[in-house]
Amino acid sequence: MAIATSRLAAAVLAVISTASLAACGGSSDSSGGDGAGGSVSVMFPFPDSIIWTGYEVARSSIYPELGLEPKTVAGDGNSSTIQQLAAGKVPFAVSGAAELIEAAAQGRDLVGIANLNADLFSIRAVAGSNVTSVEDLKGKNLGVPSMSDGVIPLVKAALAAAGLTPNEDVSLVVVGDAGPAVAQALESGKIDALAGAIPDVAAMAASGVELTPILSDEFTGIPSNEIVVTRETLEDPEALEQAIDFAAGWFAGVLAAQSDPTGSLAGICKLVPSNCEDMSTATSLFDAAVGIQAGPAAAAGEHDLAKFETVRDTILGESLTDADSVDLSKVFTNDYVSQIKEAMAKGSAS
Template sequence: MRRRIISLLAALAAVSATAAQANDKVIYAVTTSSITVGHAAQSSIPNGLGLWKEHGLDVEVIGLSGATAGIQQVASGQVDYATVGTDALMIARSKGIKVKAFYTYAQRPIYQVVALKGSGITTADDLKGKTIGVPDMSAGSVPFLRSILKRSNIDPDRDVKWLSVGLGAPAANALRQKAIDVWAAWDTAVAALENNGFEFVQVAPDWANEMPGNVLIAKEETITANPERAIMIARGVAEATIFGFANPEGSVRNHWKLYPSTAPQGEDSEKALKQSEHIFDARFDLMKLPPGVTKWGMNIDAKWKDLADATIEEGLLPKDFDVKSAYTNEYIDKINDFDAHKIEELAKKSAW
């Protein structure tokens, strides 16, 4: 009888252990199909260093095409956490989708509106009558630029032409052939074209570049049911961000190792590293804490309100939208409860 009880307890323990392991499995989505070195803080650094593993999480990072897909996958429960633009999140909230931001990943928008240097296009006021290229019409850069156009008294539906031109070589060809006058994409994509010799003028006005950038989201019920898991996901990103700032070169090399398709093939290694660091810096520059902010991931009320006002003006949000329903700072203190100096020292001593 005693042996049977012991065997039963052992079996229950095994079942419990298996359940715990299953509960620790997390799907995290980066909302791009190309996980570049610029996304290292959400992928290769926390997984390469084992930061998420130390926090008891087994995180699988996947790529999804666009914020809309990210929100849909989170809302349906196919993905646990994702990073998306703040405007897309607020629009989803206004439609009754109960997803919420709990960490601001990029303190400024990742989107850029660029024209070729020497084209004569230098400000948003110059865009009337122009053809605007975008990766596709579902890209987050579209509502970003529409708000800019509207505030510049340019009708985004009548005064400009929109053209989907993709990324990389197709976008480069569209610019070279003057099929488009400007390109509205995001930081890492623009940096990649700069690596190929393009010289750009940034067209987006200063006010647009001060809006909040990308955020980490989850379903409200996911956060409420397991706040500790959300905290540890975000803490891993915060720690990885500090590591990346302290050791960009090592972070790039580690990313190449974990994502071999992003590693340059048959190129001069020094040139390849320099170009990859340019893409890396394009995103990490947006992740720096703004003046007066001392905690990673802080959602800044004034920035969220400014963006909500612009999105309401564009007609994409109802006038009575409650912007504070879209985000929370409840977990920021716990997310930041780690030794940043230890992470910096780890980065300096890293053999990556």
């Protein structure tokens, strides 16, 4: 199973399209400083967007303060970034935790040094409805973007944990990308809850529908994206410093976005103006993106291995061969958290 980041990119665009926005901007041409960090290419699963809030905020001032000039290289989803890393094409990249676990099971020597966000995928019901838990979905309809969407493994795992069987106890209804039609389906009761990614939540908010999570604690705080490095990067002091500074700048950017949301969103809009032609939609996506990055930023990307065990053993489940061979403590290291925190302090000081 691979988390479908290409669908996530489509979901971001769907949010934008709902308000007649253009597609996300292309690869960034950041104008960083000439510090020791220098210029470095970083592969992302998809191009610059409000969804990468920490990075976009950091581009304007924090990375220059750290002497780092990151250049976005847009990939085609998490699996493509893993492939490029494994081939040695880039020193580090933003990719998915699930894909990294799969890569480790296949013998690829890649390491996650910092968790960037959590709860990218979720199951939510309309706020104030009588559906407040997954168990409440028995005999009801759960909307999903498609049966191949990246949220489906989470849906199956959460339903199984609640003792429910898809399309027996709970009907899975394909509703496509979130937008006005999905909002109407929720409000009319055609579907009782919605499974999807954070851009779907933002689209519902832009349509006037407030959603609230109904997942149990076991499936809350599930890690999503990682800064993934090659073994060569870990063994190269300069490359490793760049990766650490990149993580630190991202997290400092998230914290800046929390403290000054208006100014931070305005700065992002200058970098990706196509995302901001409708400020109501842009604000919804910004708020949702900050929400999934705030916890990891405050923890400087520290890994909660119990949550990764949930990804490996429950969400990936039977689709992951040789799961027992994956030593999560080696794949997701906390060895660099203190260094990331030190760099965050440096990048925030101006």
